[in-house]
Amino acid sequence: MARRNVKTPASSSDLDARKATILEAVVAEHINTAQPVGSSSVAHSPDVAVSPATVRSEMVALEREGYLAQPHTSAGRVPTDKGYRFFVDHLKSGVLSSAQQHQVKDFFANVRGEVEDVLEQTSTLLSQLTSYTSVVVGAGHAHASILSVQLVSLDVHHQLLVAVFSDGSVVKHSVSTEFDAHFVDVTEASRQLHAILIGTTLESRVQVPSHSDNVSMLIRQSVSVLHAEQPTTDGEQVYIGGSSKVAEVFEGVETVRKVLSILEQELLVVTLVQDILNQGLSVAIGSEHGYEPLSACAVIVAPVTIDGVPAGAVGLLGPTRMKYREALAAAGMVSQHLTRHFGGEDDLA
Amino acid sequence: MARRNVKTPASSSDLDARKATILEAVVAEHINTAQPVGSSSVAHSPDVAVSPATVRSEMVALEREGYLAQPHTSAGRVPTDKGYRFFVDHLKSGVLSSAQQHQVKDFFANVRGEVEDVLEQTSTLLSQLTSYTSVVVGAGHAHASILSVQLVSLDVHHQLLVAVFSDGSVVKHSVSTEFDAHFVDVTEASRQLHAILIGTTLESRVQVPSHSDNVSMLIRQSVSVLHAEQPTTDGEQVYIGGSSKVAEVFEGVETVRKVLSILEQELLVVTLVQDILNQGLSVAIGSEHGYEPLSACAVIVAPVTIDGVPAGAVGLLGPTRMKYREALAAAGMVSQHLTRHFGGEDDLA
DNA sequence: GTTAGCAGTCAATTCTACCGAGTGCCAACG
DNA sequence: CGTTGGCACTCGGTAGAATTGACTGCTAAC
Numbered sequence: 106m107a108r109r110n111v112k113t114p115a116s117s118s119d120l121d122a123r124k125a126t127i128l129e130a131v132v133a134e135h136i137n138t139a140q141p142v143g144s145s146s147v148a149h150s151p152d153v154a155v156s157p158a159t160v161r162s163e164m165v166a167l168e169r170e171g172y173l174a175q176p177h178t179s180a181g182r183v184p185t186d187k188g189y190r191f192f193v194d195h196l197k198s199g200v201l202s203s204a205q206q207h208q209v210k211d212f213f214a215n216v217r218g219e220v221e222d223v224l225e226q227t228s229t230l231l232s233q234l235t236s237y238t239s240v241v242v243g244a245g246h247a248h249a250s251i252l253s254v255q256l257v258s259l260d261v262h263h264q265l266l267v268a269v270f271s272d273g274s275v276v277k278h279s280v281s282t283e284f285d286a287h288f289v290d291v292t293e294a295s296r297q298l299h300a301i302l303i304g305t306t307l308e309s310r311v312q313v314p315s316h317s318d319n320v321s322m323l324i325r326q327s328v329s330v331l332h333a334e335q336p337t338t339d340g341e342q343v344y345i346g347g348s349s350k351v352a353e354v355f356e357g358v359e360t361v362r363k364v365l366s367i368l369e370q371e372l373l374v375v376t377l378v379q380d381i382l383n384q385g386l387s388v389a390i391g392s393e394h395g396y397e398p399l400s401a402c403a404v405i406v407a408p409v410t411i412d413g414v415p416a417g418a419v420g421l422l423g424p425t426r427m428k429y430r431e432a433l434a435a436a437g438m439v440s441q442h443l444t445r446h447f448g449g450e451d452d453l454a
Numbered sequence: 455m456a457r458r459n460v461k462t463p464a465s466s467s468d469l470d471a472r473k474a475t476i477l478e479a480v481v482a483e484h485i486n487t488a489q490p491v492g493s494s495s496v497a498h499s500p501d502v503a504v505s506p507a508t509v510r511s512e513m514v515a516l517e518r519e520g521y522l523a524q525p526h527t528s529a530g531r532v533p534t535d536k537g538y539r540f541f542v543d544h545l546k547s548g549v550l551s552s553a554q555q556h557q558v559k560d561f562f563a564n565v566r567g568e569v570e571d572v573l574e575q576t577s578t579l580l581s582q583l584t585s586y587t588s589v590v591v592g593a594g595h596a597h598a599s600i601l602s603v604q605l606v607s608l609d610v611h612h613q614l615l616v617a618v619f620s621d622g623s624v625v626k627h628s629v630s631t632e633f634d635a636h637f638v639d640v641t642e643a644s645r646q647l648h649a650i651l652i653g654t655t656l657e658s659r660v661q662v663p664s665h666s667d668n669v670s671m672l673i674r675q676s677v678s679v680l681h682a683e684q685p686t687t688d689g690e691q692v693y694i695g696g697s698s699k700v701a702e703v704f705e706g707v708e709t710v711r712k713v714l715s716i717l718e719q720e721l722l723v724v725t726l727v728q729d730i731l732n733q734g735l736s737v738a739i740g741s742e743h744g745y746e747p748l749s750a751c752a753v754i755v756a757p758v759t760i761d762g763v764p765a766g767a768v769g770l771l772g773p774t775r776m777k778y779r780e781a782l783a784a785a786g787m788v789s790q791h792l793t794r795h796f797g798g799e800d801d802l803a
Numbered sequence: 804g805t806t807a808g809c810a811g812t813c814a815a816t817t818c819t820a821c822c823g824a825g826t827g828c829c830a831a832c833g
Numbered sequence: 834c835g836t837t838g839g840c841a842c843t844c845g846g847t848a849g850a851a852t853t854g855a856c857t858g859c860t861a862a863c
Contacts, residue, residue, distance in 0.1 A: 143856055156806050161857070179813045179856045219628060257602045257618045267616060267624055269606045275616055277624045279568060348697065349714035352707055361710065365698035492825050505837050510826070528825050528844045 120167075125195065126152050127163050128172055132184045132192040136426045141181030186391035189403070189425055193388050199430035201438060205234055213442045220273055220447070225344045227419070227443060232347025234435045237354060237423035238368070242378050243342040244416040246270045247307055254302045256295035256327060261285045266327045268302070278330045284319055294323035307332060341417075343371045355401065355424055363398040364422070378420050381406050387433070391425050403427050407440035411447050419443065469516075474544065475501050476512050477521055481533045481541040485775045490530030535740035538752065538774055542737050548779035550787060554583055558784075562791045569622055569796075574693045576768070576792060581696025583784045586703060586772035587717070591727050592691040593765040595619045596656055603651045605644035605676060610634040615676045617651070627679045633668055643672035656681060690766075692720040703773055704750065712747040713771070727769050730755050736782070740774050752776050756789035760796050768792065 120128065130150045134142040144157040144164060153160065164182055167173045172188040175181075184192070201209070212230050216223050224241045231239035249270040257265045264280045297320070301311055313328050314321040351364050367373060377396060381389045381404060389404045405421040419440045421432050469477065479499045483491040493509040496502055502509065513531055516522045521537040524530075533541065550558070561579050565572050573590045580588035598619040606614045613629045646669070650660055662677050663670040700713050716722060726745060730738045730753060738753045754770040768789045770781050 141856085145856085158806055158808090159804085162805090165858080175857085177813065177856095178858095179811085179854095181856065219626065252608070252614075253604060253606045253616075255602065255604060255616075255618075259601070259620070259622060265601075265618060265622055265624070267602075267604075267618055269604075269614060269616055269626075271608070273608060273614055273626075273628065275614070275624060275626045277568065277618075277622075279622065347718070349711050349718055352701070352711040352714055358701055358707075358710075361707075362698050362701040365701055365714075369696070369698055490825090494825080506825090507837055507839090508835085511836090514827080524826090526844065527827095528823095528842085530825065 120170075120172075120191070123155070124163055124167060125191075127160055128167055128184075128188060129192055129195065131164075131167075131173060131182055132188055135184055136428060139426060141176055141183050143181035146181075184426075186393065186425065189390045189429075190393075193390065193429050196430055196433070198437070199434045201234070201431070201434045205435070206438070208234065209438055209442060213446055216446075221342065223446070224342065224417075225346075227439060228344040228346030230346075231419060231421065231435060231439050232350060234439075235421055235423070235428075235432050236347070236350055237421045237427060237432060238348055238350045238364075239346040240374055240378060240418075240420035240422065241344040241346070242375055242418045242420070243344075244272075244411075245341045246272055246274050246276070248414070249274065250304055250306050251302050254295075254298045254327075254331075256280070256291055256298055256323065258286065258288055258291040261287065264291055264323070264327075266298075266331060268331060276331075276334065278327075278334065280323070280326050280330055282319075282323065282326070284322070286319060286323060290319045290323065294320045294327070298324055298327055302328070302331075307334070341375045343374055345371075345374070354427075360401050364402065367396065367398055368422075377404065378406050378418050381420075382408055382415075382418055388429065401425060403429070405429070405432050405436050407436040409440050409443045409447075411444070416447070417443075469519075469521075469540070472504070473512055473516060474540075476509055477516055477533075477537060478541055478544065480513075480516075480522060480531055481537055484533055485777060488775060490525055490532050492530035495530075533775075535742065535774065538739045538778075539742075542739065542778050545779055545782070547786075548783045550583070550780070550783045554784070555787070557583065558787055558791060562795055565795075570691065572795070573691065573766075574695075576788060577693040577695030579695075580768060580770065580784060580788050581699060583788075584770055584772075584777075584781050585696070585699055586770045586776060586781060587697055587699045587713075588695040589723055589727060589767075589769035589771065590693040590695070591724055591767045591769070592693075593621075593760075594690045595621055595623045595625070597763070598623065599653055599655050600651050603644075603647045603676075603680075605629070605640055605647055605672065607635065607637055607640040610636065613640055613672070613676075615647075615680060617680060625680075625683065627676075627683065629672070629675050629679055631668075631672065631675070633671070635668060635672060639668045639672065643669045643676070647673055647676055651677070651680075656683070690724050692723055694720075694723070700771075703776075709750050713751060716745065716747055717771075726753065727755055727767050730769075731757055731764075731767055737778065750774060752778070754778075754781050754785050756785040758789050758792045758796070760793070765796070766792075 127147055130147045130153055131142050134146060134150070144160040147153055148155060148157040148160045164173060168175065168182065171185055172191060173182040174185050176183060209230070216226060220243065224243050228239050228241040231241070249272040251268055252271055253269040255267045257267060259265055262282055262285070264282070264286060266278045266280050268276050270276070301313065301324070305311055311328060313325050345368055348365065348368055351368070352361050355361050355364060377394060381394055386393070387406060391403065392400050394404060401424060402422055403425045406418050407420070408415055409417045409419060419436055421436050423432065476496055479496045479502055480491050483495060483499070493506040493513060497504060497506040497509045513522060517524065517531065520534055521540060522531040523534050525532060558579070565575060569592065573592050577588050577590040580590070598621040600617055601620055602618040604616045606616060608614055611631055611634070613631070613635065615627045615629050617625050619625070650662065650673070654660055660677060662674050694717055697714065697717055700717070701710050704710050704713060726743060730743055735742070736755055740752065741749050743753060750773060751771055752774045755767050756769070757764055758766045758768060768785055770785050772781065
């Protein structure tokens with residue numbers, strides 16, 4: 106027993122320098138070629154100064170410890186999720202090519218328009234930069250205060266509640282009434298709603314009149330319909346860019362189908378991104394995020410803040426063998442620009 | 455010369471009964487099997503009462519006339535776009551299975567909520583019914599009149615213009631000013647805008663004050679920003695459902711990529727659907743719609759009207775060998791229900 | 804501990820032969 | 834004269850065998 110412990114010296118999370126170098130070489134090579142990598146190509150890599158035979162013996166160790174796997178006996182090694190994890194954790198952060206940096210700066214120098222449009226275009230940008238599918242999540246307006254509320258009459262049984270928030274977002278909800286709501290009542294309800302709700306957030310508790318006259322009922326219904334929106338997905342907006350990249354970047358129709366099918370469910374995507382952020386990660390590899398259909402994927406996320414408050418995130422979705430350095434750099438740079446764009450500068454915050 | 459004309463009796467668009475039957479059998483078979491179909495399988499089809507040899511000689515005729523094609527010498531025949539066109543034109547309209555009819559009825563009996571949500575869910579429904587990708591296009595608010603306009607101040611240089619239309623849609627636009635716009639000015643501008651614009655449509659010409667005081671400038675800028683929206687894509691909304699079906703239904707990564715890439719450009723999709731509608735078609739096969747990347751696709755569209763006025767469309771996108779009868783039935787049924795849903799019934803029109 | 808050498812494994816490739824689905828053509832038949 | 838059965842021919846797909854080559858693991862020497 107004691108002997109065996111001696112024989113496995115570094116069963117802790119870090120590897121000795123040579124193993125680390127070899128592992129990194131394997132991962133880098135496999136990311137480039139998408140092929141299992143063999144001992145000799147690793148040995149010829151500039152960072153490795155040992156013979157293929159030595160590399161081989163190190164590789165069996167790395168395989169035993171779960172960093173590498175062998176598709177079949179006479180093939181090279183392929184990184185496991187754990188192998189990628191090590192690679193990513195020891196990645197020194199890179200920068201984008203200057204052409205790409207220009208592209209990002211140009212983009213943010215020239216975008217204008219509604220937040221929604223900016224986020225959507227950002228998503229396209231990020232996808233073009235990386236050739237992976239990108240996800241941009243805009244924050245919900247849970248914490249934004251209400252600047253204006255208005256009830257507009259469509260017909261006697263249908264009104265439209267329109268609220269404007271301090272973050273520049275606008276929500277609308279239809280309100281239906283059993284009774285005939287006449288113009289004067291709607292106008293009065295609108296006036297009172299404005300007075301009641303202005304300055305509050307969706308989390309605030311507000312006083313509503315408890316009478317049963319038409320105006321009061323309109324008010325109660327409007328408030329409840331507005332506050333009901335919170336738990337749904339409506340709050341967060343998701344913008345997915347470059348979903349066609351999925352077909353380029355993953356192999357196997359089945360994988361493509363699974364990934365697309367996940368991307369269709371926007372609520373799921375938001376949750377995924379939030380989950381990863383909550384775990385404090387910036388990269389989730391393979392099964393780390395717990396979504397089985399995405400086990401062939403790696404997801405990169407970078408938070409976006411407004412005035413220091415979390416206000417969304419940008420993300421990238423690619424195969425586990427994605428180009429982490431470039432993708433991380435792109436996501437990082439875009440998230441920073443986005444933060445700056447909505448933070449200090451000018452456009453509506 | 456005269457002799458040759460005699461030899462090609464029916465070079466007009468229709469075929470004699472037997473050719474038609476054979477062509478239809480070929481198309482039907484190929485839709486089922488995705489394989490080139492040979493003379494004997496056609497001859498054994500119940501509608502065809504001749505020998506394989508006869509079928510063969512008819513097939514060479516059909517090939518000469520462009521309805522069929524041969525992938526290579528010793529293979530069966532495959533329909534051309536023209537062949538599918540004939541098939542579709544002579545298709546007697548089918549109905550959905552009663553289970554599917556129930557599904558549609560259930561859906562429309564239970565949906566409620568904003569128009570946008572209904573359309574989005576409809577798109578998912580249609581895709582589930584057919585296992586093709588679906589497209590739902592909602593009309594723009596070009597003809598809707600304005601029920602309410604409001605200018606909300608975000609900060610001294612940024613206001614938000616919010617307009618509510620009679621069709622229940624809400625648009626917002628940010629308005630930036632060089633000068634400091636104070637609360638009272640914004641409120642006054644808001645009041646006047648409301649008065650000026652209410653009851654108008656985006657196509658109306660309106661009188662705006664030509665003074666150069668802050669209030670007038672706010673008004674002018676707001677009106678121009680609102681009327682500027684017209685030509686963009688913003689007016690129409692597109693909801694695409696089941697884009698993951700693309701990966702199931704098309705073969706060849708390249709085709710999948712092309713189709714997805716088209717679907718990403720929502721403006722393009724709207725245009726495509728409108729184009730097909732304008733041509734008075736309900737099905738566009740292969741190159742008929744003129745979008746080269748979609749040459750492997752067939753697109754089915756069915757218009758949706760509100761009170762007799764065109765108000766959008768539902769569409770389906772599948773391979774040229776799609777199940778036309780079922781797909782047409784589904785699109786037709788859904789478009790009818792949608793028309794009814796937004797037409798007479800109750801929910802906000 | 805490292806390395807060169809060697810035997811062994813196994814997926815991928817190539818080659819061959821062959822099968823069979825399907826055609827075009829022709830001669831016979833009603 | 835249209836229809837049909839028969840026949841030779843074409844050619845893609847497949848199955849099997851042989852080959853290749855990129856690996857490995859092991860062992861013995863350095």
